[in-house]
Amino acid sequence: MRRLQQRIGYPFRDTSLLERALTHRSLGARNNERLEFLGDAILGFEVADQLYHQVGDADEGQLSRMRAHLVKRETLAEIARELDLGSLLRLGPGELRSGGQARDSILADATEAVIAAVYLDGGIDEARAMVRRLLGRRLTRPASEIRAKDPKTRLQEQLQAQGAALPEYTVVDIHGDQHEQTFRVVCSTGLTEDTEGEGPTRRKAEQAAARAMLLSLEELA
Amino acid sequence: MRRLQQRIGYPFRDTSLLERALTHRSLGARNNERLEFLGDAILGFEVADQLYHQVGDADEGQLSRMRAHLVKRETLAEIARELDLGSLLRLGPGELRSGGQARDSILADATEAVIAAVYLDGGIDEARAMVRRLLGRRLTRPASEIRAKDPKTRLQEQLQAQGAALPEYTVVDIHGDQHEQTFRVVCSTGLTEDTEGEGPTRRKAEQAAARAMLLSLEELA
Numbered sequence: 001m002r003r004l005q006q007r008i009g010y011p012f013r014d015t016s017l018l019e020r021a022l023t024h025r026s027l028g029a030r031n032n033e034r035l036e037f038l039g040d041a042i043l044g045f046e047v048a049d050q051l052y053h054q055v056g057d058a059d060e061g062q063l064s065r066m067r068a069h070l071v072k073r074e075t076l077a078e079i080a081r082e083l084d085l086g087s088l089l090r091l092g093p094g095e096l097r098s099g100g101q102a103r104d105s106i107l108a109d110a111t112e113a114v115i116a117a118v119y120l121d122g123g124i125d126e127a128r129a130m131v132r133r134l135l136g137r138r139l140t141r142p143a144s145e146i147r148a149k150d151p152k153t154r155l156q157e158q159l160q161a162q163g164a165a166l167p168e169y170t171v172v173d174i175h176g177d178q179h180e181q182t183f184r185v186v187c188s189t190g191l192t193e194d195t196e197g198e199g200p201t202r203r204k205a206e207q208a209a210a211r212a213m214l215l216s217l218e219e220l221a
Numbered sequence: 222m223r224r225l226q227q228r229i230g231y232p233f234r235d236t237s238l239l240e241r242a243l244t245h246r247s248l249g250a251r252n253n254e255r256l257e258f259l260g261d262a263i264l265g266f267e268v269a270d271q272l273y274h275q276v277g278d279a280d281e282g283q284l285s286r287m288r289a290h291l292v293k294r295e296t297l298a299e300i301a302r303e304l305d306l307g308s309l310l311r312l313g314p315g316e317l318r319s320g321g322q323a324r325d326s327i328l329a330d331a332t333e334a335v336i337a338a339v340y341l342d343g344g345i346d347e348a349r350a351m352v353r354r355l356l357g358r359r360l361t362r363p364a365s366e367i368r369a370k371d372p373k374t375r376l377q378e379q380l381q382a383q384g385a386a387l388p389e390y391t392v393v394d395i396h397g398d399q400h401e402q403t404f405r406v407v408c409s410t411g412l413t414e415d416t417e418g419e420g421p422t423r424r425k426a427e428q429a430a431a432r433a434m435l436l437s438l439e440e441l442a
Contacts, residue, residue: 026401029421033281034273041269041288048262052255060254067262094398124345177315180247200250 007083009133010118010126017121021113022085024106026092032113035120039112042119043071046131050139061198062208065215070138076108079134085110151211155187158217164191167213169206172196185209192216228304230354231339231347238342242334243306245327247313253334256341260333263340264292267352271360282419283429286436291359297329300355306331372431376408379438385412388434390427393417406430413437 001018005011012018021039025031047070051063058066069075080086086101089110100106111134119127132139155167173184183202187209188194195216197208222239226232233239242260246252268291272284279287290296301307307322310331321327332355340348353360376388394405404423408430409415416437418429 026397034279034284037281037284038269038273041266045262045266048259052259058255060258063255063258092398092401094401177313180313180315 001088004083004085004088008114008118008130010122010130012117012121014121017117018114019090021117022088022110023090024092024095024100024110026095026100027090028092032110035113035116036109037116038119039114039116040071042115042124042127043112043131046128047071047135047139049128050132050135054140059208062211065212069215069219070135073104073108075138076111077104080107080111083111083114083134085114151207151214155189155210155214158214159189159191164189167210169209171202171205187213189213189217192220222309225304225306225309229335229339229351231343231351233338233342235342238338239335240311242338243309243331244311245313245316245321245331247316247321248311249313253331256334256337257330258337259340260335260337261292263336263345263348264333264352267349268292268356268360270349271353271356275361280429283432286433290436290440291356294325294329296359297332298325301328301332304332304335304355306335372428372435376410376431376435379435380410380412385410388431390430392423392426408434410434410438413441 001015004018005015017035020030021032021035023031025033044067047067048063051058051066051070055063055066085107089101089106091100091106095101095106115127115131115134118130152167159166168188170186170188171183172186174181175184176182180200182198182200183205184196184198185202185205185208186194186196187206192213193216195209195212197205197210197212199205199208222236225239226236241251242253242256244252246254265288268288269284272279272287272291276284276287306328310322310327312321312327316322316327336348336352336355339351373388380387389409391407391409392404393407395402396405397403401421403419403421404426405417405419406423406426406429407415407417408427413434414437416430416433418426418431418433420426420429
């Protein structure tokens with residue numbers, strides 16, 4: 001437990017909160033489920049705030065997708081493994097036998113519960129700072145990728161480098177009045193599901209669809 | 222705009238943030254969509270924190286449902302109407318003609334954007350305090366309902382008062398080892414969709430299902 005506090009960079013006043021955060025519901029009523037609920041909300045806020053400030057040229061849909069990528073189960077389980085949370089988890093005998101300490105869902109929940117434990121012990125600023133430390137490079141990577149000026153160019157280059165076919169863009173919808181039109185475009189690569197983009201011009205909608213495709217391909221990798 | 226700042230109880234240093242929060246995307250690129258993304262996350266955090274502390278006996282699923290009820294579009298549009306946001310919204314001519322200033326989705330988005338504007342202008346503590354003011358009684362009502370000891374009894378009394386049939390409870394699943402069993406129970410009233418509850422005993426699962434039914438019926442009302 002002492003090493004965990006070093007790894008997360010936060011020394012607890014009340015370590016019983018940290019113990020609670022590591023206690024799975026299979027061990028009884030005093031478990032980490034409520035902490036997980038709270039930690040999920042703190043994580044969502046801090047990631048939203050970081051993306052809002054770092055990625056000034058992303059629209060709401062792009063910000064939402066970037067956030068979803070950062071707070072998804074796999075990412076949180078990855079963080080739990082970096083912290084070696086698995087070895088500190090308190091599980092009931094059934095979960096222990098079936099390898100619960102290595103399961104993504106249980107690890108991800110514990111990561112969120114630890115965030116809430118830091119919040120309850122040290123306040124919102126400590127919790128937010130820890131979220132930034134835990135996410136680390138993951139938080140700045142999508143930002144720098146989005147900042148690059150032209151997603152269509154980057155997608156084309158990436159596909160060419162893989163020897164794949166060029167992407168196809170299709171306008172699937174145009175709606176709104178003459179001067180407030182919204183274009184919806186689908187981007188197809190055949191490598192993963194088609195992505196969509198919207199924008200006030202065809203070009204902007206294509207760029208949005210290309211950006212979504214780049215994120216999808218990254219998740220695939 | 223001055224009256225709005227009085228109503229929300231926060232005087233802006235930079236009122237251009239508030240103007241931005243009230244600008245719909247139909248008016249151009251400088252709109253409130255990114256603020257809405259950020260405000261949604263702040264709202265979600267503060268509501269989670271309030272419910273966590275106020276409703277000590279609710280499990281994660283119940284907390285999630287209570288939060289969903291508080292941050293849903295209809296609730297946020299209701300708040301926007303209390304603040305008279307509609308009359309201050311900046312909409313493109315098409316949206317104005319079609320009555321966009323009265324539409325729930327546009328009003329709810331503006332409420333979230335205003336929360337983010339307060340955050341960017343005054344910091345997280347100001348934004349959280351305003352969320353509590355805006356939600357007001359709505360925030361404490363679910364808490365006091367959940368605190369009441371016995372949801373099954375309350376549901377029965379409520380249905381009898383309405384002259385409706387008594388609820389039926391059915392165990393639909395039991396899983397887990399002998400000493401870590403989880404029961405899943407469905408509650409049917411015929412008045413709305415069936416609800417589910419889980420718990421370590423049949424009785425607790427029934428109480429959880431009854432509590433979910435009470436929330437569903439409240440949403441219906």
